Every structure is written in structure tokens, then in C-alpha cells.
Amino acid sequence: MSLSNSNSFFPSPLLSQKDYSLVIPDVHGSVLSLNETVFSTEKFAFEEGINLNDIIFLGDFVDRGRYSMEVIKKVLDLRRSYNVVTLMGNHEALMLRALVTKDFNNFFAWIFNGGFKTLVSLAMYICPRFEKLLRKMSKKFSNGFKISCKDSFFDFFIKNNSEFISMFDEILADPRIQCFLNYLQLTHFEDGNLFMHGGIDANFIESRSFSVENWLTEMNLEFSNALKMALNGDFTLFNYYDTASKSIGGSQNASPFWYRNKDFKRLNQVELIITEDYFKVAGVQRLIVGHSIVDEVKRFQFPLGTSVWFTDVGMSEAYSTFFEQGGILIPKRLSSTKSKVFESEVFYIDSFGFYSSLSNVVALES
Numbered sequence: 001m002s003l004s005n006s007n008s009f010f011p012s013p014l015l016s017q018k019d020y021s022l023v024i025p026d027v028h029g030s031v032l033s034l035n036e037t038v039f040s041t042e043k044f045a046f047e048e049g050i051n052l053n054d055i056i057f058l059g060d061f062v063d064r065g066r067y068s069m070e071v072i073k074k075v076l077d078l079r080r081s082y083n084v085v086t087l088m089g090n091h092e093a094l095m096l097r098a099l100v101t102k103d104f105n106n107f108f109a110w111i112f113n114g115g116f117k118t119l120v121s122l123a124m125y126i127c128p129r130f131e132k133l134l135r136k137m138s139k140k141f142s143n144g145f146k147i148s149c150k151d152s153f154f155d156f157f158i159k160n161n162s163e164f165i166s167m168f169d170e171i172l173a174d175p176r177i178q179c180f181l182n183y184l185q186l187t188h189f190e191d192g193n194l195f196m197h198g199g200i201d202a203n204f205i206e207s208r209s210f211s212v213e214n215w216l217t218e219m220n221l222e223f224s225n226a227l228k229m230a231l232n233g234d235f236t237l238f239n240y241y242d243t244a245s246k247s248i249g250g251s252q253n254a255s256p257f258w259y260r261n262k263d264f265k266r267l268n269q270v271e272l273i274i275t276e277d278y279f280k281v282a283g284v285q286r287l288i289v290g291h292s293i294v295d296e297v298k299r300f301q302f303p304l305g306t307s308v309w310f311t312d313v314g315m316s317e318a319y320s321t322f323f324e325q326g327g328i329l330i331p332k333r334l335s336s337t338k339s340k341v342f343e344s345e346v347f348y349i350d351s352f353g354f355y356s357s358l359s360n361v362v363a364l365e366s
Contacts, residue, residue, distance in 0.1 A: 018345075020045070021054040023195065023328040025290030025312040026089065029065025029117060033325030034074055040353040041327060053332070055082045056188055058290035058311065059089025059197035059257075061180075064114035069121040072180045088184040088227075089197040089291065090257040091115075093242045096181065099168045100233055104157050107164070111145045111153075122177070127170040133163050181231060186223035186241065186256060189216065191332055192285035199259030199289050199308065201267060202274040208240065216282040261292040261310055264300050276302040288328070297328070297348060297358055326350035328358070 022041050027034050038055075045052040055078055062068040078084050095118060097103075098110035111119070116137070123130050140156060141149060157164060171177055188195040194216075210218040226237035235242075243255040254263040267275065279287070279302075286307045293314030300308040311328055329347040346358045 019051045019053050019332040021056055021190075021330050021332055022052060022349075023056045023058065023288060023311065023330055025058045025327075026060035026314075027057070027065070027071050027325065028060055028091070028114070029062055029068040029071055029121065030325055031065075031067040031070040031074055034071055036352070037325060037327050037349065038074075038078070040355075041329060041349050043353070044329070044347075044349060044355060052329075053083055054085065056085040056195050057087060058195060058288070059087045060091045060290060061086075061089070062095055062115075062118045063091040063110075064117065066117050067121055068118040069125045072176060076176060076179060085185065085188045085195070086180070086183050087188060087195060087197050088186060088257065090242070092181075092184060093238075093257050096230060097235065097242070099172050100230065101235070102165050102168055104154055107157065108145070108150060108153060112147070116145060122171050122174075123167055126174045126177070127167055130163060130167045133160055133167070136160075181227075184227060186220055187216070189282070189284070192283060193330065194279070194282070194284045194287050196256060196287070196289055198256050198291040199254065199261075199264060199287065200256050200275075201254070201259075201263070202271060202278055204255060205275075205278055212278070212281060215278060216284075257291075259289075259291070261294070261298075261300065261308075264308060269303070272302055273304075276304055276306045279306050280304075288330075 022038075024034070024037060041052060044050075057075065061071050061075065065071075075084065075086060091113065094106075094110040094113055095115060098107045098115065120134050120138075123134060137156065141153065143149075145153065186196060205215050205219070208219065208222065210222075222237065223241060226241060229236065230238040241255050242257050254260065279285075284306065286309060288309045288311060290310075290312040292310050293312050294310045296313060298310045300310070302308075309328075313326070326349050329349055331345045344357065348356050348358055
């Protein structure tokens with residue numbers, strides 16, 4: 001199918017053969033939907049004559065789904081053909097903290113949030129000699145890893161502590177895991193679009209005492225140092241970016257990994273204006289995030305036009321037996337900065353190969 005054909009389903013903006021980026025939100029161990037999304041997008045790009053250069057992952061590669069190691073391998077493999085950007089999500093943070101610290105509470109937090117399937121996936125590829133331990137763990141907690149079983153899980157962890165520590169060390173020593181973790185970023189910024197996993201507002205920016213003019217650069221540098229320190233066992237700086245927010249029962253303002261759509265809606269008018277001022281200083285026209293599950297791609301509008309796009313439709317294998325995990329195809333250079341023009345040039349592509357224009361994005365409030 002060609003756009004020069006009058007019968008083409010797709011509107012005219014793609015005729016200019018622009019460069020596009022594929023943005024993929026929370027995969028959560030669903031390698032099948034990831035493969036199908038990439039395949040569908042490549043097919044679309046070939047048929048429509050557009051250039052697919054970059055793939056931007058919004059974080060949460062792991063947990064809940066059964067194939068986290070396969071997802072990691074796929075992401076690493078895609079680097080051979082594309083410029084791949086991998087952002088860290090809260091589930092990578094949970095996994096990292098559990099594997100590095102080997103602390104029971106961190107391990108239970110990871111397992112409680114869907115980490116057991118990830119642990120099995122990683123171990124079966126990297127250190128299958130621990131299969132017996134994992135089978136015992138699965139059998140003993142066959143009803144799930146609930147808060148009510150935390151004490152018995154602690155006993156199991158202590159009884160098998162040396163094996164768990166050895167397994168964690170072998171997983172972390174694997175070159176594929178090291179490569180995956182070392183490439184993780186907090187944000188990615190290009191053409192007025194700021195990509196990150198959860199979100200951010202002025203409260204967090206000011207809590208870190210970044211300069212007004214260079215807050216985005218300073219934040220990314222600080223996070224890069226925080227990740228290096230965490231990989232070496234020091235989470236002091238990393239903790240600022242990995243704190244549960246009020247929206248999910250925490251006691252603090254939201255940190256970037258855990259920021260949800262509820263946190264944006266909770267901001268008062270003054271906080272909205274100050275946050276938007278920070279965005280405008282950095283040249284951010286829109287923030288594109290995953291993390292917050294929505295039934296379709298939605299948009300939150302700031303008072304002066306800056307917007308936040310929520311892209312995690314929450315339909316991966318991790319949430320449903322009928323899943324349509326997909327991605328957003330975004331032009332790298334817009335023909336106009338106006339919101340409606342941006343929306344008309346953006347497409348959602350799901351893992352079944354269905355395409356749709358996002359020319360009428362639903363507001364978050366509705």
C-alpha cells in the first residue's frame with residue numbers, strides 16, 4: 001500500500017517521508033506483544049515509505065509477564081538496527097534494588113510487585129542450576145506472594161539465603177544484564193518532547209535544588225551518577241528518584257519513577273504554572289510517559305498549552321489474556337508546534353497490526 005494511492009487508508013502527512021520514532025510504553029515481560037509491535041511498525045514504515053530511526057522505551061520492561069529475559073534480549077538485539085533509548089521504570093528500580101542489596105524487604109517488594117516471573121525468566125537463562133530452589137518457592141507460595149505470607153516468605157528466604165545470594169550475584173554478573181542496566185536513562189529529550197516513565201513536577205525539581213536554566217541537564221547527570229552508585233551498592237542518591245508517592249499511599253511528593261496521572265491532577269493552580277514554567281525554560285512542549293494505566297492514549301493539559309501524554313494502555317499480557325500492547329509512532333521533526341498538527345502526525349500501532357491516528361486524543365479529565 002502506498003500513500004500515493006488514492007485508496008490509502010492513511011492521511012497525507014506521511015507523504016513527506018519524515019523520520020519517525022517508535023515509542024513503546026510498559027512491556028512488562030510480554031515479549032510476544034513487543035515482537036508483534038515492532039514487526040507491525042516495520043511493516044507500516046516499509047509500506048508507507050517512512051524512515052523509522054529510533055525506538056524509545058518508556059521503562060517497565062520487566063515483571064508481571066513471563067518473558068522478561070526475552071524482552072531484555074530483544075531490546076539489546078534492536079540496538080543493532082536502531083537508535084534505542086531505554087528509560088528506567090519503577091519495576092527496573094525494584095529489581096535493581098533487590099538484586100544488588102540482597103535485603104529481604106527489597107526482595108519481597110520486588111516479588112510482591114510481580115518480580116517472581118522475572119526472577120524465573122532471568123535464572124532459567126543465566127543460572128538454571130537454581131531451578132530446584134525456584135520450584136520450591138513456587139510450590140510453597142502457590143497462592144501468590146501476598147502481604148499475609150511475608151513472615152513465612154522471610155523464613156524461606158533465610159533458610160535458603162546462600163542460594164539466593166549466589167543466584168542474585170550470577171544474574172548481576174551476566175553481561176546482558178549489565179549492558180541492559182548500564183544503558184538505562186531517566187529521560188530522553190528531542191524536538192520538544194520529553195520522554196520519561198512516570199512524570200515530574202516543580203516540587204521534585206526544586207527539592208533537588210537544580211538551577212532554573214539547566215534543571216533538565218543537571219537532573220539527568222545526577223541520575224546517571226545515582227545509577228552508577230546504586231550498581232555499586234550505594235542507593236543514597238538513587239532513593240530520591242525511587243520513592244512511592246502520595247497517590248499510592250506514600251508520604252511524599254511523587255518521584256519520577258512513581259509519578260502517576262493522579263499526581264498531575266492533584267497539583268494546584270500555582271504548582272501547575274510553576275511546573276509549566278520549568279518545562280518552557282527547558283523547551284519542553286509535551287511530556288510523554290507510561291506507568292499510569294489508561295484505557296486509551298490520553299492527554300493532560302497545563303494552563304498555557306504544555307501537555308502530558310499517557311500512553312500505557314495497560315493491555316499487555318501482564319494484565320489480560322487478550323492483549324494489544326502497542327507503540328506510538330511520532331515524527332522527529334514537526335511541521336508545526338501546534339498541538340493539533342502534532343496529533344495529526346502521530347499514530348498508534350498495536351501488536352495486532354491495527355493503526356490509528358491520534359488526531360482526537362481524549363483529555364485525561366474525561
